[in-house]
Amino acid sequence: METILTPLLLSLRISMIATAFAFVIGMLLAWWFAFHKTRLTRLLSVLVTIPLIVPPTVLGYYLLISLGRNSFIGQWVEGLTGEPIVFTWKAAVIAAAIAALPLLIRPIQASFESISTSVLDAAKLDGAHGLQLLRYIIAPLAYKGILAGLVLGFARAMGEFGATIMVAGNIPGKTQTLSIAIYDAVQANRMMDAHLMVLALSVTTIIFLILLSKWYKS
């Protein structure tokens, strides 16, 4: 049980935090892409899908190089906190957030784009500012897209493997997420463990997503 619970809790923590980061960034970007159509934002909105295209291990390798101890960012953070980012659970969060972002942004952006601009313009005429627009018009109209983005993003973060194993490694108790623990069990021919972990991963993720949907719809 311990062998499953530790990686499961780690996976949940990493995925939740990664989804939260990706959500904040994704909402801002989706807003920008949907309501400020220029050549630049059109290009960027395509570029955001790159993490979906690049193989995860390659993505992980680039992350390892750009966050590693010989990199500018890596050295800066190490100077700040006294420990490197790579091979910690924080690196796993970054990997999962980047992997989840494209899946999260798409539905949110699409639902923003489906809101008719005349409604927004009317609200603006009546003196609503950005936050009020979001709260009273955009959020209620776009909530299905937002929910879909959250569901897809979280599921992708829970299943993330390739980039994580490169940039966070496979350290039991520290960075070994459930997806990596499954890979490890299969290689060691511990198939019973692997099946149980797959079950735990699927059931937990599905329960979590059902709760999320229920909570948003209530």
Add this chain to the structure above:
Amino acid sequence: MINKLIGTLFILHVFILTGCTNANDEDEPLYIAAASDLYHALTEAGEEFTNETGIPLEFTFGSTGLITQQINEGAPYDLFLAAHESYIDELIEQEAILADSKHYYAIGRNVLMYEEESLLLESGQAQQYLLSDEVGTIAIANPEHAPYGKAAKETLESWGIWEQIEEKLVYAENIRQAYQYVESGNADVGMVALALVSDTDYEYQLVDEAAHEPIIQALGIPAVSSKEEESKQFIEYLTGKRGQEILVKYGFDLP
């Protein structure tokens, strides 16, 4: 709706904060990165070492090449057991491993692993068998970054059949995965580490060690480790009488 979003973010914030509390260093285990061929031997040796010394160990098994890359980027391992000494030398050159910590601990052997019941290959028959139509796929570890894969490639080249069978080859990410390909019935034959076939139902036979460069395995202590003393204790155990006995039991030769 917006309140819920803020609520979600708040809950996550609590998660982040609770995640930042670090365990103190006292009860931290020794983190050991090791080549995949050591999986069975180290699992047993590690248990015995922990029982004797009370020092808990955590193992990460992977391809020697990948772990080398990660240690170069500062992966926080206290000890690295490579499947070939060249990787330790490379890391010493990069100053990622302490120069005086290099020790030889074992010499690895490759075997041919196959399903054919009662098929005992005489010397020289192995080549014929691999070339025959009975064998559709042959699993080896990736020669680029796994020492056992490199040795397998050298063997097939010295037998003079590399070109003919190249299209039958399947590269695994590491030697444990190559074993898995055969064990799961997806590859007909594998050239894998002798140390991994201890509990298989498959047939296997030793590959002549003259057919490839010897797989001389070495270990070293990464410069980032703060547990040099404990690491040295484990090195002493593994290169001592008892540790070497266990390695021999799993099919390693001694350096």
